Each structure stands twice: as C-alpha cells, then as structure tokens.
Amino acid sequence: MKVSTSYKKIDKFHLVEVLKGKDKRTFRVFSKRSALTLMLLIEFYPKGITTRHMRERHQIDDNKLFGELLDQSGFREYLKHIGTENRLKVWKLEFDELWEKTEIHKDEIIWYGINEQGNLNIFLNDLIKRDSLRCNILGIPLYIDKHRKFLENFRKVAIDHRRPLKNGGIDKIENLQLLSYYVNERKNQICAICSDTKCEKCALAYPEKFHIIHPTNEDISELFYWRG
Secondary structure, eight states: OOEEEEEEEETTEEEEEEEETTEEEEEEESSHHHHHHHHHHHHHTTTOBOHHHHHHHHOOOOTTHHHIIIIISOOTTTEEEEEEETTEEEEEEOHHHHHHHTGGGTTSEEOOOOSOOOOGGGGHHHHHHHHOSBOTTTOOBOBOOTTOOTTHHHHBEEEEESSOGGGTOOSSGGGEEEEEHHHHHHHHHHHHHOOSOOGGGOTTTOTTTOOEETTTTEEOGGGGGGGO
C-alpha cells in the first residue's frame, strides 16, 4: 500500500502527516530536523537509514538526528538500531507497529514527547543576575547580540537544563544554567547517550561542584581555568 509523508509547521509545532492509502496520522515532533528524519525513515522502511542518507537527501549531517526522535520526540519504543553501514549506525522505524498502535488517534495530532520545553527566555534576566553573562562551564563571556559573527557559536548564549527534560528535568531556574551555544550542543550529545540520571554529580550539569563528566569519566578540570 502506498505511503506518503509531508511536513508542516503550525505556530511553534512541527508536524509530520502520514498517508497510508486513505488512512492518515499526524505526528508532532521536536523540530524540523526530527520531522525530516522521521519522513526519511518511513520512506526507507523497512531497510533503515544512517546519517549519510540525511546528508545526501537534506544536507543535514548531525549525530543528534536520531537522538531527538528517541528522546525529545518520544519515539524510543519504535526506533531500533539494527546494525552498521560504512561504520555508521543504521536506524529502522518499526512503522507497522507504530501505525497499528496509533489507529485510535486517526484525527488527532499524536505527541509522544514528554515534559515539553517552555519558553526558557523568560529566565534569561534572572540567570544573568545570578551567574553573569558567561558560560558556566568555560567561563567565557557570552553575547545576546545576534550580529556578532566571529566564533559565533562559542559566544552565543544558550539556556541549558542541568538535568535534561528526558531525565526528569524541569523548567525552573534552579535546573538552568547559561552555556555557550557550542558547549551546549556538545553537552546535549553526551546527555543523549547517558543511560542513568546521576546529573547531580556530573561536571556538565554542575561544573561549580564537579570536574568529571559522569557518562564518559573524563576530567575537564583544565577547562575551568577561565571560570576563576
């Protein structure tokens, strides 16, 4: 039976509409990147895809592609690692199982993600007052000015959840810190592969207390020189 997909954004929500014959499901996902990944997984079902397929089809080369679907979008039950291809992980969406289990939601927007992230910018001024406008891990100054270009991702401000939402974190100032955009991206990659929830003892979540990255056991104390 023919299956087709389409992407659309309504307000802040990213939606993937899937048609299978005359039947339809609309899935909400975390980002456009997640939407494109989901659509490609459906297109290549049952073979599976790697990051190479996303690079060739959508010019996206990002090792968080599948992590977003697994965690933020909540597809962990349906997304399986089935092997490697050219040293890249091959991921397969269990599409038939997904379709069968969502039959009762025909006319609804289906959202598997938990603990939706709110507008963290409302905390920005309080975070600056508490911590100053510096990366809490590296200590380098950050800027809100969008016109600054040199080393932009190192200097652009990002609001980070010390304990990620997927591990039960909340949108409260005590669970937030300011990081460089680049540092935040690297932290997210490590948090995505962390199988436990010992965030309170990890240098990425609480650099003011610890110097060991819990999942990798790496000592990053030498990076704290600029924190003072």
